[in-house]
Amino acid sequence: MTIAIGDRIPSATLNYIKDGVQAMRTDDLFAGKTVALFAVPGAFTPTCSAKHLPGYVTHLDAIKARGIDTIACMAVNDAFVMDAWAKSQNAPQDILMLADGNGAFSKLLGLEMDATAFGMGLRSKRFALIAKDGVVTKLFVEAPGEFKVSAAEHVLENL
Numbered sequence: 602m603t604i605a606i607g608d609r610i611p612s613a614t615l616n617y618i619k620d621g622v623q624a625m626r627t628d629d630l631f632a633g634k635t636v637a638l639f640a641v642p643g644a645f646t647p648t649c650s651a652k653h654l655p656g657y658v659t660h661l662d663a664i665k666a667r668g669i670d671t672i673a674c675m676a677v678n679d680a681f682v683m684d685a686w687a688k689s690q691n692a693p694q695d696i697l698m699l700a701d702g703n704g705a706f707s708k709l710l711g712l713e714m715d716a717t718a719f720g721m722g723l724r725s726k727r728f729a730l731i732a733k734d735g736v737v738t739k740l741f742v743e744a745p746g747e748f749k750v751s752a753a754e755h756v757l758e759n760l
Contacts, residue, residue: 630673
């Protein structure tokens with residue numbers, strides 16, 4: 602079942618790089634904050650690298666000015682790939698680059714997709730959500746092959 606507005610973010614562990622691989626519980630990430638989480642099908646993939654992450658880099662200050670405490674990017678990749686992608690994209694440390702290495706969190710959200718036909722295995726759908734104190738207040742899930750509603754510009758317009 603896909604997460605919906607009004608649902609609580611499920612408990613899971615994501616990883617990121619800071620002095621080695623660090624674990625972050627979603628309970629801690631979302632507790633007491635307003636978080637914008639956007640997910641991409643894969644680091645270093647064309648749309649994700651040319652449009653999705655760069656949009657959040659460009660609009661970082663404007664999004665935060667609208668009451669967002671934390672902006673996080675997530676993909677079903679490992680933490681090392683997410684860190685290398687962030688560096689290659691000159692993503693500021695203000696965007697938390699989170700690895701859902703086995704896709705467990707994506708599955709809990711009901712937002713996983715099967716990309717085996719493209720040689721990519723299980724991935725996350727392209728989406729963005731806003732959660733306040735761990736409860737989803739806005740959810741933007743892309744149709745297959747689309748890049749519209751999860752874009753930073755669209756999220757910013759809807760804050």
